[in-house]
Amino acid sequence: MKIKNKAQCGSLESSDLMVFVEPADSLKIEIESSVKKQYGKSIERTVKEELERAGVKSVYIKIQDAGALDPTIRARVSTALKRGSK
Amino acid sequence: MKNKLNVEIPGNLEGLGKLLPYKGAFERIRNLSAEDLRTVPVKVRAVMPGTSKLTDSIEKAVERSGLKNGGTISFHHHIRNGDFLLMKVMPILEKMGFRDLVLFPSSLANPHQGVWEYVKKGVVKQIHTSGLRGDLGKFVSRGGMEIPVVVRSHGGRARAIKTGQNRIDVAFIGAPACDREGNINGITGPSACGSLGYAMVDAMYADFVIAVTDNLVDFPLSPVSIPQYQVDTVTLIDKLGNPDKIGSGSTRLSTNPIDHLIAENAARLILNSEYFKEGMSFQAGAGGASLAVAKYLSDHMTEKKITGGFTIGGISSYMVELLKRGIFKRMYDVQSFDKGVVNSFHENSEHVEINADFYANPFNSGAVINNLDVVVLAAYEIDTDFNVNVLVDSHGYAQGASGGHSDTAACAKLTIVVAPTYRARLPMIVERVSTVITPGETVDAFVSERGIAINPANKVLADSLKNSKLPLIDIRDMKKETEKITGKPDPLEFTDKICGLIEYRDGTIIDTIKQIVEK
Known part of the structure; x- marks a missing residue:
């Protein structure tokens, strides 16, 4: 999958996250989270897995997380990528 | 030494003296020692009939109190998030040149976060409280206090005052309704906050009591929560607080x-x-x-x-x-x-x-x-x-x-x-x-x-x-x-530095506040 446009998915509500994607020449991941101390590594792992699943190798992706559960993160990331690829 | 919950408690700490390890919820109550039974009498004051209690500024009231460097000052938190008094008094004490004070409020809420600046400036050396919020809580958890904060329960604070573990030199009592002789209640006036349950103990045991009010009423006030015979001076200010912010x-x-x-x-x-x-x-x-x-x-x-x-x-x-x-x-x-x-x-x-x-x-x-x-x-x-x-x-x-x-x-x-x-x-x-x-x-x-x-x-x-x-x-x-x-x-990662002591209601130390490692 190739990211062609800027796109976003999610909200800034508690227990949700906002995902922003943008075309880029390389892979750049930025993560902000209210639970970074406890789940920072886990969130990064999940985001990378979703990028791999979608076959996205180069993208600028920014996560603003407010304590979302893992399935929420996967759903928001994959939707943002789909929107960005259109 | 280790307490019952396996927390390492120092035997002594500068400024706080001997520390007792927590041994169980009712151990100290069951086995009161002769030392526990001692209480310190309230300071005797006497005034000539006809002496006016009114002072026209907080500064003059403080002068009258005889507060010294290193003294203990108390406040109540009944106006909670609407309280103006504590942060009105701090700059006055700074201007008057006070150092190393022991701040002994019934609790600290959001409007009091700025207290950490007075710690930095050396005006306040110790804090004893029930709560910590905002920047002050962060300051404490990052290791900002030289002497650890003491966190007490409401019952534990009443015990500490009554037994003389902590003497209050000057109590500042925000008084929503007050008459010229210092009769106080919390239920009338623009800053009415209801019960004055914590302030009542301070008024009973403090060496000097300053009533600060924005609602000076005709003598005699009724009903009375804090009676005139416990109050040394009365100061009128513009505004004690915003009672709309009591509720959170x-x-x-x-x-x-x-x-x-x-x-x-x-x-x-x-x-x-x-x-x-x-x-x-x-x-x-x-x-x-x-x-x-x-x-x-x-x-x-x-x-x-x-x-x-x-x-x-x-x-x-x-x-x-x-x-x-x-x-x-x-x-x-x-x-x-x-x-x-x-x-x-x-x-x-x-x-x-x-x-x-x-x-x-x-x-x-x-x-x-x-x-x-x-x-x-x-x-x-x-x-x-x-x-x-x-x-x-x-x-x-x-x-x-x-x-x-x-x-x-x-x-x-x-x-x-x-x-x-x-x-x-x-x-x-x-x-x-x-x-x-x-x-x-x-x-x-x-x-x-x-x-x-x-x-x-x-x-x-x-x-x-x-x-x-x-x-x-x-x-x-x-x-x-x-x-x-x-x-x-x-x-979460913490260092071994003790930033605060959690004093159990009976006066023993049950845990500590540790210094957070920022990642």
Whole structure:
């Protein structure tokens, strides 16, 4: 999958996250989270897995997380990528 | 030395003296030593009849008090998030050149976060409080205090004052209504805040009492919460506070469905206990789910035609409603949580103001919480030994308050802690809480939206509920179920530096506030 446009998915509500994607020449991941101390590594792992699943190798992706559960993160990331690829 | 919860406690600390390790919730009370029985008498003052008590500025009142460097000053937090007084007094003390003061308020709320700057400047050297919020809490948790903060329960503070562990040199008492002789109440005037329960103890034992009011009324004031014979000087200022900010979100009835599910579970537990009977007494702490328990409990009480004996605590408008409806016969109020409670004092003689000594002091001839049947309390975290943290937040900062949590947990016959199993991904059940405020041995049950976990240490309760239809679950299983959803969190990292001491209600040290490692 190739990211062609800027796109976003999610909200800034508690227990949700906002995902922003943008075309880029390389892979750049930025993560902000209210639970970074406890789940920072886990969130990064999940985001990378979703990028791999979608076959996205180069993208600028920014996560603003407010304590979302893992399935929420996967759903928001994959939707943002789909929107960005259109 | 290690205390009963295996926490390393220093034997001595500069500025705080000898520290006693926590040995169990009632060990010190059972074995009072000769040292414990000593109290320090109140300082004698005498004035000639006709002497005026009025001073026209806080500065002049402080001059009159004879406050010295290193002295102890107290404040009450009854105006909570609307309080102006403490932060009005601090710059005056700085300007007058005071150094190394011991700040000894009943608690510190959001408007008082700026106190850390006075620590930096050397005006304040020590802080003793029930709560820490905002920048001040971060400052403490990052290791900003040279001498650790002492965190006390409301009952523990009354004990510390009464036994002379802490002498108050000057008490600044924000007085919503005050006459020229210093008679005070909290229920009239533009800054009316309701009960003055914490300030009453300060007025009784302080060496010098300054009443600061924005509502000087004709002598003699009635009713009187703090009498003139305890007050040395009266100062009139513009504005004491904003009473619209007394109430915080935590004192309203929740609209969150999870809170209501938790509350229903907790109310069913009470219904199935031996304490659900005519005359039962009940306290609900602040926090969404705890107050909602009062709603479901009152429904059961109405249905079964049971009238409660008394309700007590920090009082919110919802509890006033239950008193009005006759669900409970009497209400003891040490602290009013919102402006709506103030009117009830005028309307209802069963709404009784009590002081912190009467409320929760373990070292007197019987605080009223000794007569409490059921208490429902909130938690930031609870661990598999049922220890509860209500002070240090999920980022590792002190952002909460000890309050009456450990006092009521120890004394109530049935102590129920309520919380959702997770909030914004963070599990509320942990292996060991970061800071113990209330020891697990005083907690009987933890109730969440997933069910009811009875503390196995309370065998009688566990056995009595075995054949009930309640959704019982082992706390360890509840923890596992939760982590399946949230994933296992990485632990916060703390250094060994002691940033604060958690003093249990009996004066022993139960835990410490550690320095957070910022990542």
